[in-house]
Amino acid sequence: MWKTHKTLNLAVQAAHLGKRFPDAHVDIKRSQLTWRGRVTPSPLSDTYLVRVTYKIGRRPDVKVLEPALESRDGEKPPHLFPGERLCLCLPGEWDGGMVMADTTIPWIAEWLLHYEIWLATGEWCGGGVHPSITPGRKAHNDSAAELKRRRRSRPWDAQHRPR
């Protein structure tokens, strides 16, 4: 089960995370879930300490705590929000009915592996959409309403408005 029709509460998300990643640390404080775990995205990869925070009605906020993300020839990695938050999916592609342990965490691992390949090659091979450079159709259609709804609560979303 990775998706349900109704929004999952934080305790359910935490239980799934705890079951899938027993060595990571999960807690819920003041209606916010925080997951701290180490992710080694592939056998030859580095190990990253990652923090995910999540409040109902928002998108999980993902930050790599250690080691610090590196730049390549002065360029920051692609698919990052301000504050070096990982952009894992299109607005609207994730909703609170999805199990974070089966969506967010695997996407983090994949993001990190593509980040390592990007550091090595300068090419982001993981696909994806850059709102300003390639305003993909999907990004527009799926996200317009979603963005509008979220923009009120999250100031940084406004910065990602498709042009």
Next chain:
Amino acid sequence: MTRDDFRRQADLVREIPLEVVLTSWGAARDPRDTSRWRTERGPLSVNGTKFFSWQARHGGGGAIDLVMHLGGWDARRAIRWLGRQLGGHLAVANPPADNQSDADPASNSRSTSSPTLHPNSHHFTRSSQGRYTMANEAQRQQMSRLLEHAVQILDIPDALYEEAVAKHEEVGNWLEDHDVLQGRRPPEIYPQGSFRLGTVIRPLTDKDEYDIDLVYLRDIKKGSTNQERLKQEAGDHLKAYVAHTEKANGDAPKLEEGRRCWTLTFNGRFHMDVLPAIPDAEGLPGSILITDCDLREWQHSNPIGYAEWFKLRMRTILLEKRAALAASLRASQEDVPDWKVKTPLQRAVQLLKRHRDLHFQNDHDDRPVSIIITILAAKAYNNQADLYDAVIALVRDMAKYIEYREGVPWVPNPVNPKENFADKWQKHPQREKKCREWLTKVEHDLIGAMSVTGIPKVVEALGRSMGKNTMTKAAELFGRELQLQRVSGGLTIAVGSGMLLAGGNIKVKDHTFFGNVEDA
């Protein structure tokens, strides 16, 4: 760290193979005796998990004892060094707060904390033995995947391959037509060498050309011609071919005469050596006689027999791979030609040849020739299915197949043991020495690439030995393959570690990476 943690850590690192420890320490394997190593504390012999230091007259077993000996350290420090240095082999990581490093064996810095077990290593529980193999197995597989992509880059591009095949047919038809027109029996024209074996590699620079070797076998008896005549008749046909193509389309190849063959150079892309030959009635099937300007006697050769021998050396894996390919194409095995299948032996030979090209870039005369590399590799090959395993096993064992006949180094032609491909080594003994040293260097480079963590470092390390551009492109292909795998729903991560490519069981749902900090 509790005492239990410490014991667990010790049990884990003890299993690290001594070769890995020694390589990581910077010790060099003795090229003449692969069980001996040169360390700053004198020569050392390794036998399985045991070692013996000849200088200290002291031996021991396991990685911890070895590091204690090498560093003159206590057990705690040895375990800490192993955890830090080779943690990747065991999925062991350092606590994030500790930035001090014992990575350099020469450094005497004392750090207060010790490495802890990787929080995710519970995925690899079972036994300490099993833990090592499982973590390492996944790493070797990923390394093989990267190397396979590198071989894809090194291989001749499809378009050029097709062009070469077309030219081969064109030249072949020309020779055949003109023989028949002159009332001779139709000849046989077939490829030999790396083209036939499937071990062609891209030349080091764009200025260099691919080599294609063709045998032009006339159906005549030894008594009814001589070397000069055979060579001259081939030359006449080829001169006519060049004149004809010049008239027809202006894109004519250049023709030059070599010691044994005629060389056609096609517009700087590849050159084709055409080797005039006649059947050797006294030899084994496939034996031919070839000409040589410098020698009065006919020279013996057997390119078909040699290629068959090479194929036999990888028969098990070739049949397996062919069956798998046939199944995926829903074709019968007979419909899949051998050349469609690439075995780890062929790929390993390609990697070795590339490593050789770079290693001997400024020492061209002393480099081991391709046929010696190919023969030694084929002899050492034991049907390993994994490319990384195959290359490591090959470079460890290849030197064992250099024979000595009355003190003369000998790499026999497998289909004609009297012929010695290393005949030049007697006059230039440094070539044998350099060949052995080079094999040790390949092993050192590959194990070195395995002992760093993070794709960028792995790619950089491999890039130093296989070429930076090649490895960068290989990593890109690897990334694109991952992306395809995810889109098609075939990418999974492991419970616990969150690791991709490790035989996990959580499918990665399709999604779209979004946003960019540039937009802010």
